[in-house]
Amino acid sequence: MKKVEPITWLFVLLSLPLILLLTLPLLKMTLEPSWAMLLETICDKEVLAAMGRSIGTALSASFFAFIFGTPLAYLLARKNIFGKKIIEGIIDLPIMIPHPVVGIAILSLAGRNHPIGRFLSEVGIQIMGTKTGIILVLLFVGLPFYINTVKAGFESIPVRLEKASRTLGAGAFSTFVRVTFPLTWRHMILGIIMCTARAISEFGAVVIVAYHPMTAPVMIYERFTAYGLKYSQPIAVWLILISFILFIFLRLFSKSVNNYG
């Protein structure tokens, strides 16, 4: 049998409390509601709508991250654009700042007191208390996860492949479609999964911008404050399950990305 180094035992010992910290509370909460309660919860139309809304808005935010974030990630990975470090810092900001602050910031911009808010209102776009508002804050908090993942993907592709494509007659756009995209789409999927997973769990920013229509995290909070732990737990269990499935996907994809090339 292969001998295990003492340092490996030490590292296992130090890792154990962390794994317990992550698993015990979640396990306790997941196992507490009865099957009947879980089934009843998932059959509740309001819960289903909130779940659907959470998933739908999170996927929409990821879609916008893909459309607008991919070009930005490419520029940051490939070009020496002016103020690159500052832009990278700004992109990372949503990871650091408290999320209710994000909600307040967006609300102050989208309110009637701000020209942008007035303009949006005039063209029929409402932020406060709408799905649009939810998608906007989810995009805000999820964007760093998408951009950083995809940027790393672009950086992992040797620039010489793109140069070789150009010398073979392909234009810049054609090179992106035929070389860059096929080699980075896995990173984009990975970014979408990370962005979606982050967005599904968002509470702080969403609750400021749109208490209604309710997303799953807001509903958990609402049920907890109104009816107590027993009624909020089953929704939380379903949310954990969905997030868990997403992260399993994430790990599988990250494995295939690492194995590529």
Next chain:
Amino acid sequence: MIKLDKISLSFPNFSLDNICLDIEKKDFFALIGPTGSGKSLLLEAMTGLIPVNKGKIFLKNKDITDLPVEKRNIALVYQDFALFPHLNVTQNILYGISYHKIPKKTAQDRFAMLINTLGLEKITKRSIQNLSGGEKQRISLARSLILNPSVLLLDEPLSALDPIFHEDAKELLKKIHKDLEITTIMVSHNFPDVLYLANRGAIIKDGRIMQKGKIEDIFEKPNSNFTAKFVGMKNIFPFSENNSKLFIKDNNKIEIMADHTPGANHKNIGIRPEDISFIDKRGNTFENAFNGIIDKISSSGIYLNIAAISQGIKFDIIWPRSYIRNYELKIGKKIAFGFPSEVVHTF
């Protein structure tokens, strides 16, 4: 064929300055210089991947300075081959076909000819992962050559290959150039490769052309200390002239006879180490003959690098390994050596 007229390129820490080159049709031209001298940058400038700050680039007498990369039809084969990892061998080779309006039949014929010439018949359906360096290089060449480019640029084509593929690849490049008669520009820092493949070339140092012309001339008649050392001319001695006789400076005892009168601006004598012969008892004679003592012997594979001291001057010599056995060479042994006047180069 391709002409660079006073090309300048500048980056924060490096610049190419006033580069003038005129590469003829069917030339095998070598850009030679140490790492970081700007050779590869110059290749990318020719393709248009890097825009030039000043000067003009002409291809077949047409100004292509502002022409986009994809319109130039100048092929570039990178040192690491830059094959597309998501495409198989055939897909890699055919990548550029759709951009060049090549009729299907012509493309098929060229494909068949190239995979035959380059020995790729058995791997056309394979993924490019796990292929050898030699195979990857041949695929990269086929991918460029199928487009019938005006000029083929090779960026250090032999340096990334294992030694076992090196000689084969060298032969292949020679054959491709001969058979397809394609104007080829190769970047290299290996002078023996250049000497074998190229007919003309230029030496670059710190972004400037130091010398250009026929490869044999660069090899045998370098015009500067840098070029002389770079092409392996190890015996470089400043000289003084006295009554039309050349003496090694700082010594003034050793007279060197050359078959020509040095130019007015010439300050150095250069003798290639392989041009110095062993003088045995049978007494082969040279205009320049010296007695000396072996100071150092080191081996570089099949050759010996010998340092021999004569009247305080060190001569670097390259002789075959068999000399050790034939002439019982060892450190401290007294020997005689010499060279004819025609191998004495002044610059």
